[in-house]
Amino acid sequence: MTRDEFEATAPMIDHPVFLILVSFPIACFSGALATDIAYARTADFIWTDFSDWLLLVGIAFGALAAIAGLIQLATTRRVLGRQPIWPFAIGSALVLILAFLDNLVHTHDAWTSVVPTGLALSAVTVAAMFVTVVLGSAYGRRYSVVVKRPERVL
Amino acid sequence: MKSPAATLAVRLALAAAALPVLMGAGGSEDLDPRTQIGPNPALPEARQFLLPPMHLPSVVPWKSGETPKVGADLRVEAFATGLQNPRSIYVLPNGDVLVVESRSPGIEPIRRPKNIVMSWIESRVTSGATSTGGNRITLLRDSHGSGKPEVRTVFLDHLYSPFGVALVGNDLYVADTDAILRFPYAPGETRITDPGTVLTPLPGGPIDHHWTKSLLASEDGTKLYVGVGSNSNITENGIGAERERAAIWEVDRATGAHRIFASGLRNPNGLSWEPQSHALWAVVNERDELGPDLVPDYMTSVKDGAFYGWPYSYFGQHVDPRVMPQRPDLVAKAIVPDYALSSHVAPLGMVFDAAGEGMPARFRGGAFVGEHGSWDRQVFNGYKVVFVPFGGGKPNGMAEDVVTGFLDDGGHAHGRPVGLALDRTGALLIADDIGNTVWRVHAAPQAADAR
Numbered sequence: 001m002t003r004d005e006f007e008a009t010a011p012m013i014d015h016p017v018f019l020i021l022v023s024f025p026i027a028c029f030s031g032a033l034a035t036d037i038a039y040a041r042t043a044d045f046i047w048t049d050f051s052d053w054l055l056l057v058g059i060a061f062g063a064l065a066a067i068a069g070l071i072q073l074a075t076t077r078r079v080l081g082r083q084p085i086w087p088f089a090i091g092s093a094l095v096l097i098l099a100f101l102d103n104l105v106h107t108h109d110a111w112t113s114v115v116p117t118g119l120a121l122s123a124v125t126v127a128a129m130f131v132t133v134v135l136g137s138a139y140g141r142r143y144s145v146v147v148k149r150p151e152r153v154l
Numbered sequence: 155m156k157s158p159a160a161t162l163a164v165r166l167a168l169a170a171a172a173l174p175v176l177m178g179a180g181g182s183e184d185l186d187p188r189t190q191i192g193p194n195p196a197l198p199e200a201r202q203f204l205l206p207p208m209h210l211p212s213v214v215p216w217k218s219g220e221t222p223k224v225g226a227d228l229r230v231e232a233f234a235t236g237l238q239n240p241r242s243i244y245v246l247p248n249g250d251v252l253v254v255e256s257r258s259p260g261i262e263p264i265r266r267p268k269n270i271v272m273s274w275i276e277s278r279v280t281s282g283a284t285s286t287g288g289n290r291i292t293l294l295r296d297s298h299g300s301g302k303p304e305v306r307t308v309f310l311d312h313l314y315s316p317f318g319v320a321l322v323g324n325d326l327y328v329a330d331t332d333a334i335l336r337f338p339y340a341p342g343e344t345r346i347t348d349p350g351t352v353l354t355p356l357p358g359g360p361i362d363h364h365w366t367k368s369l370l371a372s373e374d375g376t377k378l379y380v381g382v383g384s385n386s387n388i389t390e391n392g393i394g395a396e397r398e399r400a401a402i403w404e405v406d407r408a409t410g411a412h413r414i415f416a417s418g419l420r421n422p423n424g425l426s427w428e429p430q431s432h433a434l435w436a437v438v439n440e441r442d443e444l445g446p447d448l449v450p451d452y453m454t455s456v457k458d459g460a461f462y463g464w465p466y467s468y469f470g471q472h473v474d475p476r477v478m479p480q481r482p483d484l485v486a487k488a489i490v491p492d493y494a495l496s497s498h499v500a501p502l503g504m505v506f507d508a509a510g511e512g513m514p515a516r517f518r519g520g521a522f523v524g525e526h527g528s529w530d531r532q533v534f535n536g537y538k539v540v541f542v543p544f545g546g547g548k549p550n551g552m553a554e555d556v557v558t559g560f561l562d563d564g565g566h567a568h569g570r571p572v573g574l575a576l577d578r579t580g581a582l583l584i585a586d587d588i589g590n591t592v593w594r595v596h597a598a599p600q601a602a603d604a605r
Binding site for chain 1: 202204205265266267268271386387388389390391392443475476477478479
C-alpha cells in the first residue's frame with residue numbers, strides 16, 4: 001500500500017475546520033449542563049447567564065460545523081462506506097434543535113429559565129450529543145476499514 | 155453592534171416576533187382587557203412561552219395637524235411640539251408648565267444574549283432610548299390660557315435622566331435617576347442656572363432597569379415621596395440588585411434622610427394625593443412574561459409600611475414561580491392593590507382632577523391615567539389616556555378611554571402618552587414621548603357651557 005492510497009482511505013468528515021468547529025458545541029453544551037446544575041443548586045443568576053452564552057455559542061459554532069461538514073461531503077467524490085452518514089447527520093441536527101429549544105427556555109427570567117425545563121433540556125441535549133458523537137466516530141472507523149481495500153468497494 | 159452574536163440575536167428577535175402566531179399564542183386567546191379592569195381582575199393561569207407573545211408597533215411620526223382622538227365633548231390640540239422625548243409635566247403655581255425631557259440612562263449592561271434582543275426592541279419602539287438630546291426641562295408660558303404658549307425657554311439643562319419635579323416654597327426639587335436635586339426658584343423665573351445641590355442620592359446604576367423617579371411633596375411640604383422602580387423584570391439580575399428598589403421612599407426635606415414608605419411595588423409612578431381621602435396613590439407597572447394577560451398593571455392607594463408583593467407574588471398571594479428563594483412570610487403579608495388597569499398597559503402618569511374646571515364635569519374627582527402601552531401581548535393594550543371615576547376616596551366605576559389614537563388601526567404608533575398634569579385652567583396636559591409633543595385636552599365650548 002502506497003502512502004497516496006492510505007491518504008485516500010481517511011474518514012470523510014475529517015477536515016480540520018470541521019474538527020475545530022465541532023469541538024465548540026461539544027464543550028459548550030456540556031458546559032451549559034454544568035452551569036445549569038450549578039444554578040439549580042445555588043440560584044445564583046451568574047450561572048444561568050453562563051448557560052445562556054454557552055448555549056448560544058454552541059449553537060452558532062454547531063451551525064457552522066454543519067455547514068462545513070456538508071460542504072466537505074458535497075465536494076468529496078469518494079464513495080461512502082457501508083456505514084451510512086445519515087444517523088450522524090440526523091443526530092447532529094437533533095442536538096442543535098434541542099439546544100435551540102433549551103436556549104429559548106433560558107431566555108425566561110430567573111428560576112424557571114433553568115428549573116426544571118432548562119436543566120432537563122440541557123441534559124437531553126448532552127445525552128443526544130454523545131450518542132451522535134459515537135455514531136459519527138463509528139462511521140469514520142468503518143469507512144477507514146472499508147477503504148483500505150478500495151477494490152472491494154469500487 | 156455588528157458582532158456575530160448580535161447579528162444572531164437580531165435574527166432570533168425577528169423569528170421571535172413572527173413565531174408566536176405559529177405557536178398558538180395568537181390574539182384570539184387573549185382575554186378582553188375589560189375583564190381585568192377594576193378591583194377584582196380576572197387572573198388566568200401563569201404561562202411561560204418558548205417565544206413570548208409580542209407585537210411591536212412601528213413608529214410613524216404624527217403628520218402635521220394630526221392629533222390624538224377625543225370624544226365629542228372634548229378638544230385636543232398640540233400645546234408644544236418638537237420637544238426631545240418629553241416624559242413628565244409639572245405646573246408651577248404661576249401657571250408656567252415645566253416639561254421634563256428625558257432619556258434612558260442606557261447603562262444596562264449586556265449580561266446575556268436576551269439583553270441584546272431587548273435593547274433592540276426598546277430602541278425600535280421608543281425614541282429616546284439611545285438618542286442624544288433631552289435630559290433637560292423646558293418651560294412653557296401660556297399667560298392667556300389660550301393653549302398657545304408665548305414663552306418657551308430651556309428652564310434647566312444638563313440633567314441625568316430626570317423625571318419627577320416638585321416645588322415647595324422656593325425650593326424646586328428634580329428627581330434625576332440617581333439623586334434628588336434641589337434648586338432655588340423665584341416665581342416668574344424662566345431659567346435656572348444654579349448647579350443645584352443633592353438632597354438625597356437615589357438608586358441609579360449599575361443596571362438602572364426602571365429609571366424613572368416619580369416625585370411628590372407632602373401636602374405640608376415636610377416630606378418628599380419618590381417612586382423607585384425595580385432593577386429587573388423579576389429578579390433576573392439577582393435580589394442584591396434590588397436593594398431599596400421597587401419601593402416608594404419617604405424623604406425628609408430638611409435632612410435628606412429617607413425610609414422605605416412602602417415596598418413590593420415593581421415600578422411605581424404618577425404619585426398623587428387623592429383629593430378626598432388625601433391618601434397617597436400611585437400607578438404601578440407589573441411584571442412581564444407570564445402571558446399576555448398577566449400581570450395586570452394597577453393603581454392603588456399606598457399605605458405606610460405596606461408590602462405589595464413584588465417580586466414574590468402578585469395581586470396578593472399569587473406566587474411567582476420565577477423567584478428563588480421564595481419568601482412565604484412576605485407573600486402572606488402582600489396587599490391586594492385597589493384597582494387593576496389590565497395587563498401590559500404600562501401606566502406611567504396619573505393626575506386627579508380635583509377641581510374639574512377645564513374638563514367636563516363628569517371627570518371631577520376622578521383620575522386620568524397615561525398608559526404608555528407595551529409590546530408584551532399580541533393585541534395592543536394601552537397607548538391611551540383613560541379616566542377612572544372616584545367616589546369617597548376610592549375608584550367607583552369602569553375606566554373610560556379619554557384620549558386615544560396614539561396607535562392607529564394599522565399598528566403604527568404616532569405617540570405614546572407618559573406623564574400627565576392639569577394646567578391652571580384645568581385642561582389636561584399629556585407628555586407624548588415618541589411624538590415629542592405635549593397635548594392639551596379641554597372641554598369643548600358647548601360642554602363647558604352646559605355646566
